Amino acid sequence: MAIDDEIEFRRKRQTAIREQAADGELRDATTNWMRKTFPHGYTYNFEWMGRPIIQFPQDIVALQEIIWKTQPDVIVETGVARGGSTIFFASMLAMLGGPRHVVSVDIDIRAHNRTAIEAHMMARYIHLIEGSSIETSVVDRVKADVGSARSVLLVLDSNHTHDHVLSELRAYAPLVKKGGYIVVFDTAIEDDPPNFFPNRPWGRGNSPRSALRQYLAEVPRFEVDESIDGKLLITVAPGGYLRCIADPADPTSS
Secondary structure, three states, X not given: OHHHHHHHHHHHHHHHHHHHHOOHHHHHHHHHHHHHHHHHOHHHHOEEOOEEOOOOHHHHHHHHHHHHHXXXXXXXXXXXXXXXXXXXXXXXXHHHOOOOEEEEEEOOOOHHHHHHHHOOOOHHHEEEEEOOOOOXXXXXXXXXXXOOOOOEEEXXXXXXXXXXXXXXXXXXXXXXXXOOEEEEOOHHHHHOOOOOOOOOOOEOOEOHHHHHHHHHHHOOOEEEOHHHHXXXXXXXXXXXXXXXXXXXXXXXXX
């Protein structure tokens, strides 16, 4: 009886997700709400185990679901900022148990943030690498750190320009095997009005999503997990949750 109830609960939930995803008025309201929060720095309001995480709570929950589902041995993260996401990933891997770790890359890990991360109770699960995520030497260090890991989760959240994100995808996506995920953050930039980021080099047509579209056309072994968009509604990564559907060595992957 309990099993039947669980099946029915999940069935109803999937139906509700599809219905809310198809509600154009709801999606427009969500987009408008997100843009209204931007000037207030809403995403800066949250912390994970004492460190600012700078994400929407909905995206944090989605990442938690992916980590629990895929149980990665290694999480590769580009973009460290104040370390909240790094600590979050480490804490999830700690709960899974075993010899797992996070490889976190940033072009500038500021001294006070490094000190806080290295002093944190999760520090033993974290490998910090300072340098541009697309430099050959940094890419090589990340790949050496990942080694022969069975399962890798890749999370891209550093420089949001088209060229940078595309280079990250080309460099690191081969680490992700069938059943794994890539999360490309800030794909929402592509939908924002022109000049929404006047002091940043990225914008519509020069964004993580434009890079993602080009990469998916080049490498057909990933697909957008649209069920996550439909579930979250509030997300900085619409179309940015990618499920790997073929291993790199598969003939269909090139």
